[in-house]
Amino acid sequence: MRYAPPQHLTSKVQKTYNLSPLYFTFLFILAFLLYFLPVIDPDIWHIKTGEYIANTYSLPQEDPFSYTADNDRRTAFILKQYWLAQVLYYYMYKIGGWWGIITLRMIIYLSMAALFIRFSRKLNLYLRVGLVGFLIFALNNYVADRPVAFSLLFFSLTIYLIEKEKYFFIPFVMLIWANCHGGFITGDLVLFLYGMDSMIKRRYKIALMLFSGIITSLINPNFWGAFIEFIYGNPEYYKGIAEYKSPAQILMGHQSMKIAYYGIALGGIFLLLIPKLRQFRLSEILVIALFLFFSFKHVRVAPFLSIFLSFISVKYLQAYNEKISERLPRVDSVALAVIIFIIGILAWDKRDFSAFSEHIYYPRQLSKFFKENKPQPNIYNDYNIGGFLIFALYPEYRVFTDTRGIGLNAMKEGSEIKAVSGNIHTILSKYNIKIIVTTVMDPFLKTTSPLIVYLHSVEAWKLVLIDGTIAVFVKDIPEHSEIIRKFEIEKDNIFRMIVTLCGAFLRGDENNAYLYFLLGSAYEKLGLYEEASKAIKAGLEIKKEKPAEDILRRIEQKMKDTKDLSDRPKVIN
Numbered sequence: 001m002r003y004a005p006p007q008h009l010t011s012k013v014q015k016t017y018n019l020s021p022l023y024f025t026f027l028f029i030l031a032f033l034l035y036f037l038p039v040i041d042p043d044i045w046h047i048k049t050g051e052y053i054a055n056t057y058s059l060p061q062e063d064p065f066s067y068t069a070d071n072d073r074r075t076a077f078i079l080k081q082y083w084l085a086q087v088l089y090y091y092m093y094k095i096g097g098w099w100g101i102i103t104l105r106m107i108i109y110l111s112m113a114a115l116f117i118r119f120s121r122k123l124n125l126y127l128r129v130g131l132v133g134f135l136i137f138a139l140n141n142y143v144a145d146r147p148v149a150f151s152l153l154f155f156s157l158t159i160y161l162i163e164k165e166k167y168f169f170i171p172f173v174m175l176i177w178a179n180c181h182g183g184f185i186t187g188d189l190v191l192f193l194y195g196m197d198s199m200i201k202r203r204y205k206i207a208l209m210l211f212s213g214i215i216t217s218l219i220n221p222n223f224w225g226a227f228i229e230f231i232y233g234n235p236e237y238y239k240g241i242a243e244y245k246s247p248a249q250i251l252m253g254h255q256s257m258k259i260a261y262y263g264i265a266l267g268g269i270f271l272l273l274i275p276k277l278r279q280f281r282l283s284e285i286l287v288i289a290l291f292l293f294f295s296f297k298h299v300r301v302a303p304f305l306s307i308f309l310s311f312i313s314v315k316y317l318q319a320y321n322e323k324i325s326e327r328l329p330r331v332d333s334v335a336l337a338v339i340i341f342i343i344g345i346l347a348w349d350k351r352d353f354s355a356f357s358e359h360i361y362y363p364r365q366l367s368k369f370f371k372e373n374k375p376q377p378n379i380y381n382d383y384n385i386g387g388f389l390i391f392a393l394y395p396e397y398r399v400f401t402d403t404r405g406i407g408l409n410a411m412k413e414g415s416e417i418k419a420v421s422g423n424i425h426t427i428l429s430k431y432n433i434k435i436i437v438t439t440v441m442d443p444f445l446k447t448t449s450p451l452i453v454y455l456h457s458v459e460a461w462k463l464v465l466i467d468g469t470i471a472v473f474v475k476d477i478p479e480h481s482e483i484i485r486k487f488e489i490e491k492d493n494i495f496r497m498i499v500t501l502c503g504a505f506l507r508g509d510e511n512n513a514y515l516y517f518l519l520g521s522a523y524e525k526l527g528l529y530e531e532a533s534k535a536i537k538a539g540l541e542i543k544k545e546k547p548a549e550d551i552l553r554r555i556e557q558k559m560k561d562t563k564d565l566s567d568r569p570k571v572i573n
Helices: 021-035 045-056 073-080 083-119 125-140 148-163 167-178 184-200 204-217 225-232 247-251 256-279 282-297 299-327 333-349 354-358 365-373 386-393 408-419 424-430 450-457 478-487 493-506 513-525 529-542 546-567
Strands: 379-381 435-439 461-467 470-475
Touching (some): 021 083, 021 125, 167 184, 167 204, 184 225, 365 470, 450 493, 461 478
Antiparallel strands (some): 461 470
């Protein structure tokens, strides 16, 4: 017997809202405008892993990309879990370059939009637009060019199949999903709870199909390794990763408004659903409760909660169809489409497409420099750029650390180097570091580090390349004498580049106070105190910060001292 929402939740006369195809076209355009972005993902090591698998016809048993990886359970999990998605990313890149990756992303996210648009076809125009808009907005904060995107797609498809009672396809979906990304355990959780619900209601055939999806998900290189990693994974690996932070932690940063808007939208859906709570399945309540709990711990879970709520809301919100139609004026779907298109154009206008032409995120010259000049290993590199260096330098060089997080000691020691804390000389000597590849300004966090200031003042390290956001320093040793002679750059160029990068990032993030503070600090290092003062003041208008106020006072004192010196009468001999 098919499940149907209680009679009072549906209109007395079932009606399908067949709106103008033009409306859906424009809604699709809106999704396109929001998801069409340059590739700026720090985890492009997935492409290189896909290349390794495609060329060797095998999964890596030991890490081929870094020289500091731990040989433990987590390393084995990371090296093997994403193989199917990685191979697909590699071939898309091989065929179309970055445009191939963008095409794959658009296919994934627009498929999710299309799936939900079809699923919600019986809703009132207002409700449908509201839910579709919420889903697009929620997923827009999690646009990724890495296997987690497949988890979002397959999670959407799994919920769709459950709600449509097309249980036969679920085992096949789970089989593919489990070989694309470890997030398949979210699907297994949903299948388990729905399966237990079906068992209680003595719907044994349905329960069997749901449980078979869990069984097929175990057919992957790590078997139940994803569950073990989820339960027993070392939290030390996730400390510095934004996706694993709580919403409360992120609210303290410059992305607070995005989280706040999402919270308001989520709260609105809950307010609509609360009156219908008594009609919810037990499995639905448990899924919402669990995903809400994990979302408060890790923002990474929030998109899965959004997808689930959007799908199950459809049947319960049908009760509002007639009420809304009676109380609100009819809106022509063409007019609404025009409004959506205007919103989309505004969203498009706010996009920063500099990465397409300027290669801020993926520098052009770095790979060429290393291949032609062959500086001595080993490399120290920042955590966030490790994925790019794997992509650019493998197999000639291996990295110190990267966003796979498979070397805990290296991650800790790398953080000490970047913060210039502890005994930096001991760590550099321990690993025989002869090259330092660091960010002039982190393109993802939009911050700089004490390491840049430290290297600026140390004679033993010579600046030989600035490319995009990345600076390359080589140790002053005989083996590097020719490279230093040919390529050494004045170190003040670091701060000039920070000024340039801050200007570029502020065009797309003009309310980021920390960018103004960083800009002011760079101007100060260059002796441009008036410009520094203006930048710091602009930041303080957005957000009051005591350290920034202290910097401003120091800059103003330097301005006064400089003016006093210039005003002194010159002595004529």
